[in-house]
Amino acid sequence: MSRVVMCHGIGYQYKHRETELSAWYEALRLGMNDTAVAVPPPEQVSAVYYGNCYRSLGAKGPTTEEDEFALIPPLREEDVRDPLEHELLEAIASGLDAPPAGGRGVAQAALRRLESSPALGLPPARVVIRLVRQVRRYLDEQDTVRACAQERFARVVTPDTRVVVAHSLGSVVAYEALRADHPEWNVDTLITLGSPLGIRAVRERLAPGPGGDGAAPWPNVARWINVAADEDPVALVKKLGPLFGDRVEDRLVVNAGLSRFVLGGHSLLRYLTTSEVAEGIAEALRPE
Numbered sequence: 001m002s003r004v005v006m007c008h009g010i011g012y013q014y015k016h017r018e019t020e021l022s023a024w025y026e027a028l029r030l031g032m033n034d035t036a037v038a039v040p041p042p043e044q045v046s047a048v049y050y051g052n053c054y055r056s057l058g059a060k061g062p063t064t065e066e067d068e069f070a071l072i073p074p075l076r077e078e079d080v081r082d083p084l085e086h087e088l089l090e091a092i093a094s095g096l097d098a099p100p101a102g103g104r105g106v107a108q109a110a111l112r113r114l115e116s117s118p119a120l121g122l123p124p125a126r127v128v129i130r131l132v133r134q135v136r137r138y139l140d141e142q143d144t145v146r147a148c149a150q151e152r153f154a155r156v157v158t159p160d161t162r163v164v165v166a167h168s169l170g171s172v173v174a175y176e177a178l179r180a181d182h183p184e185w186n187v188d189t190l191i192t193l194g195s196p197l198g199i200r201a202v203r204e205r206l207a208p209g210p211g212g213d214g215a216a217p218w219p220n221v222a223r224w225i226n227v228a229a230d231e232d233p234v235a236l237v238k239k240l241g242p243l244f245g246d247r248v249e250d251r252l253v254v255n256a257g258l259s260r261f262v263l264g265g266h267s268l269l270r271y272l273t274t275s276e277v278a279e280g281i282a283e284a285l286r287p288e
Contacts, residue, residue, distance in 0.1 A: 001160045002046035004281060007153065008268065009168020009194070010131045012051030021047040024272060028165075028281075031273035037282035048156045050173065053148035054134060084136045087201040135169055135196070139205040146176075146207065153177040163189040163284035164221075165277065167268045168234055171195035176207055178219035189223045189284035193271040197244070198237020216244045224248045225280045229255035231265040251276040 006024055025045050032039045137143045153173055157164070164187055166174035171192035178190060196202050203216060218224075226248050228235035232255060241248040255270040271277060 001044055002156060002158050003044040003160055003162050003285060004040055005046050005048060005157055005161050005164050007048040007164065007166040007170035007174050008051070009170045010134045012049070013054040013134075015051055017047055017049035020049065021045070024268065027269040027272035028277070031275070032278040032282065034273070035275045035278035035282075037278050038285070040281070040285060046156050048149075048153045048170070048173070050145075050149035050152045053145050053152070054137065084139065084201060084205075085132050088132045088135055088199070135202070138169060138172065139202065141207075149173045150177055150180075154182070157182075157185055157187065159184050159186055161185065161187055163187070163191065163281050165191045165193065165272075165281070166195075167193040167271060168196065168266065171197055172202060172206070175219055178221055179208070179217060182220070185220070187221050189225065189280060190219055190221045191225045191227065191277060191280045192240070193227050193268065193277070194229060194232045194235045194266045195226060195240065196234050196236065198235070198240055203243065218245055218247065223280075223284070225251060225276065227251045227253055227271060227274060227276045229253050229265055229271070231255060234266045 006021070006028075008020065012020065024047065025042055028045070029039050134145075138145045138149065140146075150173065154177065157177070164174050164178065172195075174190060174192070175197060178185075178187060206216070224240075224244070224247065226240045228238040228250070230238075230252055237243070238252055239248075239250040241250050253271070253274050253276060255265050255267060
């Protein structure tokens, strides 16, 4: 009985649903205990995993963070050729406090700013490019990733699911799934964490697109809580209410950079320990 469903973001192509869910549940348990609210038992918490949609299902690869980064090819700024990848790099870099770094072009300057960001854990350029490329592939109508991710989401959510917690690109996956026609679902609350939904390049490519008036439609939920860390550049637009309707409950938090995690300020584990997430889940699960 999956009453709580969590959906990951970018960078999970060589990780696994079971091991990641265990770490996410522990962070969630700690946050809910800290907030003094009832913690759902582990059998009521499930996860949407679509990381291997980005690779052959038969491929083998290491699972540790260090090995995963070593597997990434030595990508450089000249490898950023797709216009959407350029736009995403520039948008995310614009959310940093650091001044623009020098470079031969806009993409290089954006990469330099992202590489030197303590909030992101000083990620190497090849990691930034790979992660931006994953967003681009999901949004690409010619790619298979979106359909694969949506199928995974539909396999996990059940009529018992009351709350969906979605991080990073996962918030795009969840938003699109919850806008689709699933009359059998009874999801009450959507909680988005570190969401890129406010980035124009992402919003313009949502499927299905905005309505005739250009407004982004409301997903099929009663409540939407959007949690954004002040230092998280992926959540470039901190408040989604002006874009998706004033019913969105925008909550600003502080994650702080984590030196041992690449993309530290964007860390899912940090988001899961916030009181905003704990209270949102507890309220969605409270008996009517």
